[in-house]
Amino acid sequence: MVQEFGIINYNLWTWTILYGATLVWGSAAAFYTWLYCLGDIKHLPEKLRESKKRIMEIEERRRKAEAERKAKG
Amino acid sequence: MSEVIAAAESISAPWPFAQIFPAELAVKRPLPSYFGPILIFGLSGVFTVLVWFMGRFKGRTAEEMFSGGRDVGHGMSNAAIVATWVWAATLMMSSWTGYTYGPSGPWWYSLGATLPLPIFAYLGQTLKVKMPLIHTYPEFILFRLDRKNHVCQAIIAMIVCQWVTIMIVSGGSIMYMTYTGLPFELCALCMCISFAAYILVAGAWAAIFADMAMGLTIYVCLGICIWGSMVLLGPLKIWEGLVHHYTTHPIIEPWGPYSNEFYRTNQWDCINYLNAAGIGFLIVNSVGNLGAVLNNSTYWSIAIAADKPRTVWTSYIASALCWAPIPLSMATSRGVVGLALGVTLGETYQGGQHGVPFGGAENAYIYFQEAEAVAPLTAFTVLGYVGLIAFFVAVGAATVSTGAHETMSTVTNFVNDLYRYYIRPKASARELLVLTRLMVGVSLAISFFIVVMWRWLGFTFAGMYQAMGIFFSSAVIPLCCAAFWKDANRDGCFWGTVIGAALGIAYWVACDWSLDWPVVWANIIVTAVSCFICVGWSAIKPENFDFTKMATIDVYIHEEV
Numbered sequence: 277m278v279q280e281f282g283i284i285n286y287n288l289w290t291w292t293i294l295y296g297a298t299l300v301w302g303s304a305a306a307f308y309t310w311l312y313c314l315g316d317i318k319h320l321p322e323k324l325r326e327s328k329k330r331i332m333e334i335e336e337r338r339r340k341a342e343a344e345r346k347a348k349g
Numbered sequence: 350m351s352e353v354i355a356a357a358e359s360i361s362a363p364w365p366f367a368q369i370f371p372a373e374l375a376v377k378r379p380l381p382s383y384f385g386p387i388l389i390f391g392l393s394g395v396f397t398v399l400v401w402f403m404g405r406f407k408g409r410t411a412e413e414m415f416s417g418g419r420d421v422g423h424g425m426s427n428a429a430i431v432a433t434w435v436w437a438a439t440l441m442m443s444s445w446t447g448y449t450y451g452p453s454g455p456w457w458y459s460l461g462a463t464l465p466l467p468i469f470a471y472l473g474q475t476l477k478v479k480m481p482l483i484h485t486y487p488e489f490i491l492f493r494l495d496r497k498n499h500v501c502q503a504i505i506a507m508i509v510c511q512w513v514t515i516m517i518v519s520g521g522s523i524m525y526m527t528y529t530g531l532p533f534e535l536c537a538l539c540m541c542i543s544f545a546a547y548i549l550v551a552g553a554w555a556a557i558f559a560d561m562a563m564g565l566t567i568y569v570c571l572g573i574c575i576w577g578s579m580v581l582l583g584p585l586k587i588w589e590g591l592v593h594h595y596t597t598h599p600i601i602e603p604w605g606p607y608s609n610e611f612y613r614t615n616q617w618d619c620i621n622y623l624n625a626a627g628i629g630f631l632i633v634n635s636v637g638n639l640g641a642v643l644n645n646s647t648y649w650s651i652a653i654a655a656d657k658p659r660t661v662w663t664s665y666i667a668s669a670l671c672w673a674p675i676p677l678s679m680a681t682s683r684g685v686v687g688l689a690l691g692v693t694l695g696e697t698y699q700g701g702q703h704g705v706p707f708g709g710a711e712n713a714y715i716y717f718q719e720a721e722a723v724a725p726l727t728a729f730t731v732l733g734y735v736g737l738i739a740f741f742v743a744v745g746a747a748t749v750s751t752g753a754h755e756t757m758s759t760v761t762n763f764v765n766d767l768y769r770y771y772i773r774p775k776a777s778a779r780e781l782l783v784l785t786r787l788m789v790g791v792s793l794a795i796s797f798f799i800v801v802m803w804r805w806l807g808f809t810f811a812g813m814y815q816a817m818g819i820f821f822s823s824a825v826i827p828l829c830c831a832a833f834w835k836d837a838n839r840d841g842c843f844w845g846t847v848i849g850a851a852l853g854i855a856y857w858v859a860c861d862w863s864l865d866w867p868v869v870w871a872n873i874i875v876t877a878v879s880c881f882i883c884v885g886w887s888a889i890k891p892e893n894f895d896f897t898k899m900a901t902i903d904v905y906i907h908e909e910v
Contacts, residue, residue, distance in 0.1 A: 286452060286620045291591075292584040294452065298681050299579055302674035306568035309428050309671050313561060316424030320403075327418050328406050335409065338778075338908040 378530040379700060379713040379729060379737060385525035386539045388745045393543035393753075396562065400547045400555040407551040411778040412906040414552035414785060415484040415761050417654030421557055426664035429557045429651050431672045432564030434466070434642070436513065436751045437520025440571075440683075440744055442814050443676035444724035447684020449602075449612060450627035451591065451619025455680030457627045461634030463673040465642035468829075470665030472643065473652035475832055477661055480899045484906075485758075486649045486828070487766045492902050493831050493894065494839040496771075501846055502644070503766035505824045509645045510759040512817055514544075514752055514796045519803070519810050520721070521748040527722050528715065528729075528737070537800045541793040544753040549786055553650045553761070556754040560651075563750035570743035571679055577732040578682040581704035590689025595620050601693045602720055606809055611865050619688055629869045630815075636872035637818030639825045646758035647751070683724035692717055692726060701733035708734030721810050756796070760788040769906075778908045815864055818872045819857055823849030823879040830883050835894045841886025849879030 286294075407413045421429075439462070446454030476489050483489050487506055491499035522536035547555045594601075598617045602608045615626035642648050652661045690703050696717055700710025710733030717726050725744075728736035764785050769776060776784075803813070827842035853875030860867030 286591075286622065288585070288588050291452060291588050291620075295579075295584045295587070295681060298455075298674055298678040299575060302575060302678040303572070305671035305674050306572060308667070309424075309431060309568060310565060312424030312667075313428045313565060314424070316422045316561075319422065320425075323418075323420050323422075324404055327404075327413075327420060331406050331409055331413060334412075334908050 378528060379710070379715050379734075380529045380741075382529045382531040384741070385529045385531050385536055385745075388741060389521075389539050389543045389749060392563070392745055392749045393546045396555070396559040396749075397546040397550060399562075400550050400558060404551045404554055404558065407554040408549075408782075410906075410908055411781040411785070412484075412908070413554070414782060415650075415765055415906070417553035417557055417650065419654060420656050421554075421651070421654045421660070422656055423660050423664050423667070425557065425561045426651055426655050426660060427667045427671065428564035429560035430466070430648070430664060430668035431675070432560040432567060432747065432750045433647055433651065433754055434462070434668070434672050435564070435567055435675055435743075435747045436517050437524070437744060437748055437810075438516060438814055439676050440679055440740070440747065441520050441524065441721050441724055442811060443680035444684035444687070444727075445680075445721050445811060446627070446630060447680035448687045448720060448723045449607060449616055449684075450624045450630065451616070451621065451688060452681065452685050453622055453624045453627045454630070454684065455677045457624075457631035458634060458680060459673050459677040461631050462638045462676065463669050464635055465639050466665050466669035466672065468639070469642055469648055469652075470662050470669070472829065472832055473649070473661040473665060474658045477652060477655070477658040479832075479896050480902065480904075481658075482902075482904050483653060484765045484904065485646050485653075485762055486644075487762065488904055489899075490828070490831060491766075491770065492899055493896075494837075494842055498827075498831075498839055498843050498846075499766065499770070501843060502824060502828065503762050505644055505821050505846070506646045506762045506766075507759050509641060509821050510647060510755045510762065511792070511796060511799075512813070512820070513641060513645065513647075514755045514759070514792075515799050515803070516810065516813050516817075517748050517752045517755070518796060518800045519813065521744060521752075522800070523719060523810055524722060524725055524741070524744055527718050528725055528741075533804060534801055537797055540748060540752060541797045543749055544756050545789050545793055546753075548753050548757040549789060552757060552785070553654055556647075556750075556757050557651060557654055560750045560754060563746040566746045567675075567743045570739040570746070571675060573739040574728050574732065574736055574743070575678045575682045577704070577736055578686055578727075581731055582686065587686055587689045590691065591620050591685070594688060594691060599691060599693075601688075601691060603694055605694065605720055606812065606864055607720060609865075616688070629866060632869050633815050633818060633872050636822050636876050637814070637816075639876075640818055640822030643828060644821055644824045645755075646762050647754045650754070650758055650761065679724070683727045686731065687723040687727045690727065690730070692723065692730070694718075694720060698726065698730045700729050700737075702730050703727070704731035704733070704736075706733040707736070708738075710734045710737075719810075756789060756792050759792045760785055763788055763792075778906050781906065812864055815868045816857070819853045819868070819875055820850065822872065823847075823853065823875045826876065826880040827883045830887060834887065835896065836887050836891030837883070837894070838887040838890050838892050841883045841890070845879040845881075845883030845886070848882055849875050849877075852878050 443458045487503040525536040526533045700713040728740040830837035857871035
């Protein structure tokens with residue numbers, strides 16, 4: 277089984293090119309992720325404020341519903 | 350070396366998974382035992398404080414706890430997916446493939462593990478359009494198929510999340526035990542406790558937020574490891590090492606589950622593009638990872654928390670492109686470098702002996718105890734303490750973020766799919782919230798128990814990774830059919846999942862749990878049988894389901910009820 281594909285072994289150049297490609301690709305991926313993430317973080321306080329407002333309204337409605345249920349016995 | 354082989358061969362294995370640990374050999378640790386717990390609890394503590402100040406209100410309603418608020422944008426989703434898909438396996442197992450199969454190993458690992466992400470991009474977007482208010486993917490199955498499929502998929506989703514948690518804890522504990530000397534059980538316990546912290550505060554949103562921050566941390570740490578090897582060793586020195594290995598045929602794994610003729614000869618064939626065992630690993634990796642992503646509620650929770658269906662599509666496609674180079678470059682820079690340097694199981698190495706001993710590493714030694722731990726070993730021998738600590742922080746961040754999120758997903762599946770629909774359908778939102786927090790503890794206790802038990806039985810980390818597809822990937826084809834195909838038959842989907850898994854497990858057991866070709870065939874059987882039954886049944890008895898009616902189904906958890 278081993279070396280049956282020996283004709284397509286790596287050589288120094290293909291190895292170097294593929295090794296270099298992995299490093300460049302990895303660095304580009306890190307840059308992209310950082311960039312878009314920081315963009316999102318900039319809008320995070322605004323989103324959290326909206327979310328908090330929505331949850332407070334839900335909690336208020338729940339309190340009212342509970343009060344009504346108690347009043348009805 | 351001959352004494353080590355003789356000592357290893359004299360120990361009889363209790364069952365086929367058993368790995369022989371030569372405990373009698375001198376073990377030297379480069380880091381103090383308190384390093385692991387400080388790192389894990391430190392990361393977990395920082396994110397608990399951040400989540401508490403920024404978004405603790407997200408944990409006040411069950412709907413927000415499970416769905417994360419459905420307002421997460423592309424940047425945060427992308428980083429969260431990358432961090433979630435980076436776990437101990439990505440860093441340790443991928444490096445093991447580089448060490449075992451040569452330069453083709455990282456490519457096979459990366460290809461097989463990236464494949465599910467673009468598929469998920471389409472699947473996640475489709476489900477978000479068809480049923481925008483779902484909390485978990487089995488909930489979609491309930492309304493698309495029926496109750497038996499719902500229960501089946503919910504159980505499989507829980508198994509997937511629990512299995513991944515177990516692997517994360519096992520992989521992380523192996524590393525911390527090997528390099529700090531802390532007992533394995535104590536490492537596992539510290540991790541399980543740290544997972545609970547911030548998800549108890551704000552559920553899914555906290556998990557996604559921490560994932561994002563951990564993702565950014567992981568990139569920095571891996572950048573140090575990867576570029577460090579490039580600068581200090583360079584491609585020529587690595588290449589010369591590989592050619593030396595290819596021509597001289599040394600035995601560098603004298604014991605362990607991969608110390609046999611099959612792996613040895615493929616290791617000697619390390620500069621082959623199409624390393625035969627590497628292709629077998631590609632099949633195992635593709636099948637296992639399809640199940641580990643598509644049937645994993647953690648990935649669904651990121652899709653569900655996204656602000657719109659388009660975000661799901663762009664984030665999963667971008668994350669596939671951003672994630673693929675992580676195991677690729679990591680395994681090349683750690684595993685292939687280990688192979689090129691000829692690091693041998695059972696040998697002791699000096700810090701920085703293959704590069705520069707940064708941080709005074711020349712006075713510290715590291716013992717190569719398990720082949721799966723080749724990555725931290727070469728990080729230390731090439732980059733000294735800088736490499737070892739960067740690698741430890743990356744694994745710590747990957748472990749805490751993914752472990753916490755997987756635990757949250759297991760619990761969400763139990764509470765939302767089983768408890769809410771079958772055990773107590775009239776449960777209030779507050780009751781679900783209390784139960785969720787309680788079940789986080791139960792889930793982590795189960796994980797800890799299984800991790801310790803499997804370790805005692807000798808079920809190795811690499812074995813867990815290769816076997817995972819056999820246990821849950823039979824659910825992949827039925828899920829895709831249910832999501833995309835209006836004619837998918839509910840009985841075909843159910844029996845395809847059950848019979849596929851049963852036959853795959855039966856075949857593997859019959860082959861004596863072998864981790865050579867039988868594990869590859871078992872993975873193929875699982876997928877092929879489930880596909881044949883599901884598609885064949887649906888073709889004979891099509892359902893002609895109307896997807897448009899799903900958009901109006903109300904699954905929202907109302908607080909007033």
